[in-house]
Structures are given as C-alpha cells and as structure tokens.
Amino acid sequence: MEKKTIGVGLIGIGVIGGAVARGLKDRAARLEAQLGFQVELKRVKVAPQDMTRPIIAEFPENIFTTDDDDFFNTPDMDIIVEAMGGEYPAFDYLSRALSSGRHVVSSNKEVIAKHAAELLALAHKHNVGLHFEASVGGGIPLLEPLQYDLAANNILGIYAIINGTTNYILSQMDSAGIEFSEALRQAQELGYAERNPVNDIEGYDSVYKLAIMAMMVFRTEYKPEVIYREGITQLEVKDFKYAKELGFVIKLLAIAKADNGAVELRVHPVLLPHDNSLSRIDGVYNAALINGDLVGDVIFSGEGAGPSATSSAVIADIMAAAQDTALGVGNRMRWRLDDNRPLLPATDVVTQYYFRLNVTDQPGVLADIAAIFKDTAISIASVLQKEVDEDALTAEVVIMSHPARESAVRRAVEALQLLEAINAVNIIRVGI
Amino acid sequence: MEKKTIGVGLIGIGVIGGAVARGLKDRAARLEAQLGFQVELKRVKVAPQDMTRPIIAEFPENIFTTDDDDFFNTPDMDIIVEAMGGEYPAFDYLSRALSSGRHVVSSNKEVIAKHAAELLALAHKHNVGLHFEASVGGGIPLLEPLQYDLAANNILGIYAIINGTTNYILSQMDSAGIEFSEALRQAQELGYAERNPVNDIEGYDSVYKLAIMAMMVFRTEYKPEVIYREGITQLEVKDFKYAKELGFVIKLLAIAKADNGAVELRVHPVLLPHDNSLSRIDGVYNAALINGDLVGDVIFSGEGAGPSATSSAVIADIMAAAQDTALGVGNRMRWRLDDNRPLLPATDVVTQYYFRLNVTDQPGVLADIAAIFKDTAISIASVLQKEVDEDALTAEVVIMSHPARESAVRRAVEALQLLEAINAVNIIRVGI
Secondary structure: OOOOEEEEEEEOOOHHHHHHHHHHHHOHHHHHHHHOOEEEEEEEEOOHHHHHOHHHHHOOHHHEEOOHHHHHOOOOOOEEEEOOOOOOOHHHHHHHHHHOOOEEEEOOHHHHHHHHHHHHHHHHHOOOOEEOHHHOOOOOOOHHHHHHHOOOOOEEEEEEEOOHHHHHHHHHHHHOOOOHHHHHHHHHHOOOOOOOOHHHHOOHHHHHHHHHHHHHHHOOOOOHHHOEEOOOOOOOHHHHHHHHHOOEEEEEEEEEEEEOOEEEEEEEEEEEEOOOHHHHOOOOOEEEEEEEOOOEEEEEEEOOOOHHHHHHHHHHHHHHHHHHHHHOOOOOOOOOOOOOOOEOOHHHOEEEEEEEEEEEOOOOHHHHHHHHHHHOOOOEEEEEEEEEEOOOOEEEEEEEEOOEEHHHHHHHHHHHHHOOOEEEEEEEEEOO | OOOOEEEEEEEOOOHHHHHHHHHHHHOHHHHHHHHOOEEEEEEEEOOHHHHHOHHHHHOOHHHEEOOHHHHHOOOOOOEEEEOOOOOOOHHHHHHHHHHOOOEEEEOOHHHHHHHHHHHHHHHHHOOOOEEOHHHOOOOOOOHHHHHHHOOOOOEEEEEEEOOHHHHHHHHHHHHOOOOHHHHHHHHHHOOOOOOOOHHHHOOHHHHHHHHHHHHHHHOOOOOHHHOEEOOOOOOOHHHHHHHHHOOEEEEEEEEEEEEOOEEEEEEEEEEEEOOOHHHHOOOOOEEEEEEEOOOEEEEEEEOOOOHHHHHHHHHHHHHHHHHHHHHOOOOOOOOOOOOOOOEOOHHHOEEEEEEEEEEEOOOOHHHHHHHHHHHOOOOEEEEEEEEEEOOOOEEEEEEEEOOEEHHHHHHHHHHHHHOOOEEEEEEEEEOO
C-alpha cells in the first residue's frame, strides 16, 4: 500500500514558498523518520521574474518551471502546494490542482475565504484533501483542532486576535503612548506591516480568517463581504488611556458567536477587561479563544506569522497529505457547507458600548446628551468628563453604556452628531 | 468502503465513562453529520457493583455486561474505549482490546505513561490506532497537535501546568494567603482534589502526563520513575510573598527540554517571572507552552479537566477512530519509540535557584552562608534578609543564585544544613 517516495509540487517561491521548499529539503530525514517514507520536492512553478531570486540556486535548476502545463504534467507529483497568495490566479491554480486529483495544501487565506464553497466541492468531487492550516494563525494549530480535536463540541464562540500587524500597532499605542500613524510607521520599519497596510489596518485580513473559521465551525458559507468589519485607524491614544482608567485594554477582535440558531460575525476594536485572557496577548502574537459546549474555553496562542512559523503549518499539512496518499486515503475532510445558519444582521447585535464625545464645554450639553440616550433607550452605566481644553473650551466626555442594540446605537450617534455642541463622536464595543 | 454504523464498546461507567456514554447518545446526530455515518455505543463493560449506578437506567439494560468474554465477543464493535483509570486491570483490558484488532481509545494517563512501549508495539503489530488525547490536558488539544500539527518542528521544550488540583492550591496560597493544608482542604471541598490527594500534590499525575508528551516528542521510552519529581507540600505562603517581591509567581511545572542530544525531564515548583505567559494560568486551568524550532512558542490552555471537557477529547478520538474504520485505515499513528535520547541526570541540570534559609540571628551567620556558596561555586545574584522574629531570634534569608548545577546546589544545601545557626533550608528552582 505504501509508496517509497511522495512527490510534492510547489506553486510560488516567495517568502512562504521559499521557507517551505527549504524546510522540505532540510528536514527530509525528519519527515522520513516520522512518516516511514520520503517526501520529495519534485517541481516548483515560478513566474519568469522569480528565476533571478537567490533561493533558486539552492535547488537543482531543473525542478523549476515557468510553464503551467509542464508543472501540472510532472509525473509522481502527489501533492500540490499553493504559496502564491491573493485571489487570482491562485484560485485557478487551486482549481486545476484539485481537479487533477492531487491532494492540495494552501496557505492562502484570501482565496480560501472567498472561494471555500467551490474549492471544497472540487475536493469532495475528486476525493482529495484540501489542507490550509497555515491560512489562519500561521503556525498555531487552529483549523485542525477545530475540525478534529474539538469536533464533539457545539462551538458557541470564537474570539480571536488574528492579525499580528494590528495587534503590534495597538500594543505600541497602548504601552508607548504613540498615535496610530507613528505606530504604523514603526511597524512598517520592522517589517510587521506592508507598505500598503490597508489589508491589515482596515480589518480585511482578519475578516478572511474569521470567515474560514466560521465556515468550518458553522458549516455555512459566509462570504467575506457580508462580515461586519471595522479597522483600527480611528483609534487614538486617549482611547487607550480612558480604557485603562476604566479597567480595559483595546484589541482588534474577530468574533464568531452562535446566537439562537443564527451567527454573529464581526471584526472590530473591542474594549476588553484587563483580566481577560486575550488582553495579555501583545505585540505580533496571535490568539484564539474557542468556547465549546463540552470543553469550555480553550485558548491557542503564539507568534503565528512569519515565514518560518507558517512553513511549520504548511509542512504539517504536506505530511498529512503524504500520509493519506501512502494509506490510499482520498478525502478525509469533515468540512462540508451543508448547514444554513443565517448571519445575524449587524444592526441586531447587542453589546456594551464606549462613547467618546468631544464637546464644546457649555451649559446644558450633558442634558442634551442624556436626552438622546434616553430617547434611543440606551441605558448609561457611567459618565466621565475628561480633558477639559481651557483654550478651545472643549471637553471629552466618556460614556459607558449597558448592553444596547447596534441599531439603537447608530440612531444615537446620528442624533449626537446633530447636536451643535458636539464636535466628534467615537464609539468602541465593550466586552465579548 | 464505508460502513453504515461504527460500533463502540466502553470499559467503565464512572465519571469519565458516563460522560462519554451520554455524549455519544446525546450527540449522535452531530457525529453522523460530521462523519457521514452513525456511531453507536454497542456494549459497556462494568463491574458488578456499577449496575446500581443511576446512569445505568439511561441506557438499554442489555448493553451492559460484567463478563469480559461477553464484552470482547460483541459483534460489530469496531472501537474499544477504556475509561477505568489506573494501571491494572486497565493494562490487561487495553492489551486485549488492541490484540483483538480494534481501534482503541483511552483517557488513562497512568497506564499509557507506564506501558507506552508495550501498548504501542501491540497497536503497530495489529495495525490499529491507539488514541489517548484525553490523558494529557483533558479537553485541551495537545497530543494530536504534537503528533501532527507541529510534526515538522524539532521540539526544543515543553513547559506545562498540567495538574489543575495543584494549580488551584498554589493560586489560593498566592491570592488568598492561606497555607497549603488549608488550601488543600478547600480544594477537596470543591471536588478539585481527591480524598487521597498524594497523586496530585506529590507530582505523580504531572509526571505521567510529562512522560507521555516526552515519549511522543522525543520518540524514546521514559518510565515515570526516572523522571525527577518534587511536589508542592513544602511550599509556604511566605515563599509566595517573597517571590512576589522579587517579581515571580510559583507554579508546579512539568518540563521537557532538549539539551544537546539529551533530554531534561522534571516536575517541580518553579519561580516564574510574573510576565511569563504561564504565570497568568490560575486556578484549575491547564496550559502547555511548546517551543518548536520552526513555530517558536505556541501555548495551549484551558480548563482541561472535568468529565465534560475530558469527554470532548475522548469523543474526538472515537470520531477519528471511526473515520479510520470507515476509510479502511488501520494504524496511522506517527508515534514510534525508535529514538534513544538519553535522559540528562537530574544532578546535571543547570537552573537558577531561590534559597530560603531560616537562621538564628547571630553575628557571622551570613559570612558562613556566603562561604558555603563560594566553596560550592554557586554565584549569588541577590540576598534579602526577611522577617526577623524578635522573640525566637530568628530571621529568614532569601538568596537568589545565578545559574548553578543541581549537584553543586545539593552540596550547598547539605553544608548549609550542617551550620548550627541554620534551622531550615528550602529551595525552589527559578525560571524555565
């Protein structure tokens, strides 16, 4: 039943692809000891311009090809690994790989999040495995535990800090007291943020990862564009200061929550109580808190990202696919999109809120504000007047609400913005 | 290839066995949706006295049997789950189950730790899976991630708070300032500690779990009795107080560490810097920090124990075994004991130490102490004189050392104990 050598084809030789190629080469003996057979990198599909990369010289030149047909027709190539990233042409390559009857491994959150249903259908149709552990949390085991180890549980909630770039920026704003733009610049200098950071700081990256986890757990397709998303660009250092006074830290969370047969999915900054387990996840670290009805809370954390950690997950997926190949197993995925759990409209979500209002310091303004909260039936838990600016005659008012429906909060914000004495309204959701 | 129903046999109907039996019944629809076929509890082997347990009435009476042959001869029983606990007769049942060619699931740390090599050999010989995720960390996924998701890594270290009972007691001693015996009594009242608590408080339970993780990671048999073990009974509230002043908390850790081709294995209290991720794991929570050469640090934590959380892991193992049965897969375990990594003698371990000395407050005593540290070549990092007792004329001296070899520390402790002015010597290792 066992084959002597399992062949791997790799698409892309960028930072992730390069780390995977090196890992397969450097760890060949380890993989063979674990699996009982050899795993060999047979072929690498590259773009013409990649042939000038220094890493090319580390491998026999004839394993590289720029030709798609040449790549897909490689004999004894049992597994195809996609490490290109992005939606297209990755989707086309993944489709062709699955359709060719090979097990497929991908580290690409965007294409999995956007095309889960099509890719899953292809994997099931051709009876092959589709592995993508590295797409969420980098090297931290998350998707396999969700799919297998926690499979007996009804998952009630997932609360995740799943983007290292934004977590680093928020940690710096909090601990070093520097504003967003400066923290972003530092993150870019350290290589934690890309030159075009929009994917991270506006929450798209977290949305892709949340979509993947939610689809796996709730067995329902949720396209990234239906997920409520708010980035971190509107946060100011004073929010961290006020949050700290009130006993909170600020984190960008990806939240998936079972709610009476429906599902809440949202990515936005959250005021977290300072003693929450996720409050201590700082810097580029990732963490996911998973609440299951049998297991209670389980937390997975680590320095998820980076090429080395990501290659840990990709190579583990390759090993799983290789073992399945050797055992003659096609598709052992449990994941199907056969449920139909509706998404709770964002306006129906109920949480507590933090309001930060910049007001012109004049008599009666607090009464006007209180009237709006009363009219919109939002119950106030506490009010703090902060930072009176004697020159500008402005003050900051921080209001913590009791749990309120998002639709009511939106009405309140609109009404507040119409008050002449109010210069700015910022809100952050509180708690999980 | 697929069978319509996979049959499960269960040995033992205590708290864990009961939770598993209920879980299989209550979650039958969930399991079928995930797996594509039914999983059915066919037979339960019980002791005669168990037939009076209330849980018996929840199931058809004819699934219970007190007869071993009757149980093992049950037709269409594809998987056998052992939930008895203890070394014997569990070992005999597990051996018979594996030899009968069924996949086997166990939640029993003691028998796996003590008989890993024999049980593994039987599983490999009969080409069946041996699953025991629940034996370490209860419901927290740990062994599967170590065996599969982190398989590409050379594991450099495992640092685990893996016994909820002792962690609860230590948390209470720290936060409530109550001494060990009172904290133990409270833990017993709350059901966190057994009436005979020796297995937990003397570290045996942690040793079993450490042995299992170490054997899996280093592919070498380490019998529990060769693992260095120290319990928590000698700790006093003042140790927590002094530790806090110095910036540390005290945790009972299970440590497995790769060390130049050898392996350090030890269970003992540790002074952990208060900002270490494991320092925040309080109460009955468990956590394991795993350091891999590709992935860096990954931490798994949760409220591991309890029947419900444990059943989460056992049922996940049953699902994996059921899927393998349906796919016609025998043994897909990667675990083999085919390496031979020597254990570093405990006396060769190098760490920092905390010494707490109760001394008679007389001139020259500090000079005598310092001379012993000099003679044993242990470098002192700091000295604090604490709590002078004016009546007894005694004082507490706390010495923090630089990294020192255990053999030197043992010589120093012996010499210190010979000093007339020294009434007691307590040591705790520092850092990980």
